[in-house]
């Protein structure tokens with residue numbers, strides 16, 4: 073293989089998205105479009121990787137900053153041809169194939185790009201463009217071929233001549249071009265067109281008219297090469313990718329009760345024989361082990377889940393670690409830095425934040441646990457609240473192994489409850505409880521005989 077440089081075009085505003093967020097940061101199945109384009113580029117092992125940024129470039133640079141990327145600024149977005157020209161100085165001494173990718177084509181796979189590179193190099197081409205055929209080609213540049221089928225030029229939608237609307241073969245915006253030809257050709261571009269832009273597509277006509285070897289390589293899967301310009305395209309791409317993700321998991325032994333409503337992000341991992349009910353969101357870097365059950369309406373984000381775990385309906389979990397044989401929910405809320413050790417149980421209307429729940433410990437009903445460390449087999453009664461915040465600062469709570477906390481208890485942090493202690497129901501505990509003691513702090517119950525039943 074020849075040397076390979078990749079240029080990713082990511083400077084456009086994305087006007088048609090009507091968004092305050094630059095288009096290439098909009099996510100598809102949980103990953104910003106530029107992120108998936110970068111993953112693809114890296115998987116090709118290029119010698120150089122250049123990203124052209126413009127709109128919101130500070131945010132984009134900061135988000136994707138990495139040693140292997142050379143960012144170049146396109147101060148004004150004067151068109152795709154101008155964008156590639158901007159990358160020129162960064163590749164001044166580069167000899168070989170330049171692969172141009174647009175960051176708004178998020179479903180593209182490495183396989184398709186490798187085919188393009190292969191056909192480009194085997195055909196000894198100066199320029200190869202990836203194209204596809206669409207029943208509804210509206211919005212795309214059209215591929216104009218000569219009598220013998222040879223590639224002549226690409227015409228943008230807004231510059232179509234009579235009869236050219238009917239052309240179904242479109243430009244995907246992905247090219248392999250010999251560096252030696254590309255940069256001099258870009259210097260000759262003009263903006264005399266409907267959009268007053270410097271079109272990258274014009275280098276195709278330049279190559280074919282100068283007798284350079286230029287050809288179009290057809291992509292089979294036209295959905296894979298779709299460009300995202302509007303929210304409609306974004307929804308379509310999300311739907312398509314989610315379907316592919318669902319199929320991959322099912323073929324690996326996961327049961328999705330209703331694959332249409334399984335919202336699983338790109339990087340999620342799921343073990344065999346795990347069953348996911350409808351309307352669940354498995355997001356970010358979540359992984360689920362084997363033989364888990366996730367009931368309807370759960371949202372699990374950036375969480376590691378072990379084996380044989382049950383997450384009952386309508387639970388919300390984020391940035392947590394759940395070990396084997398744990399039960400969560402229904403209606404539980406696990407916030408960041410929650411650790412549920414093996415066999416523990418968090419029941420309905422329980423919120424846990426930044427806490428470790430020990431092996432076999434239980435908090436089954438209506439409870440708040442924050443900044444707490446619970447030992448093994450602790451039992452937290454219904455309606456227990458850890459008062460971890462004094463209005464200024466958060467304080468820790470330690471509950472040692474075997475503690476039993478009666479219902480409707482407040483534990484005012486910082487506080488420690490010693491091993492095997494018992495807290496009487498309805499207590500407000502403000503002082504450390506020694507091990508093996510019973511503590512309670514509620515008012516004593518008193519009885520007064522009623523004198524006058526109607527008046528008192």
Ligand code: UD1
Pocket residue numbers: 081082083084085096124126146148149150151152153154155174175176211212213214226228242243244245270271272273298299300301
């Ligand atoms: C482009 C192609 C069109 C093709 C379509 C495929 C041109 C002139 N047209 O049209 O033939 O069918 O892609 O999806 O190339 N960008 C910059 N700087 C700019 C302008 C754009 O970096 O000045 C970037 C954008 O961020 C985007 C990509 O280039 O990632 C494509 O730009 P876009 O405006 O979406 O081009 P299309 O109109 O879709």
Ligand code: CA
Pocket residue numbers: 176299300301
């Ligand atoms: Ca586009």
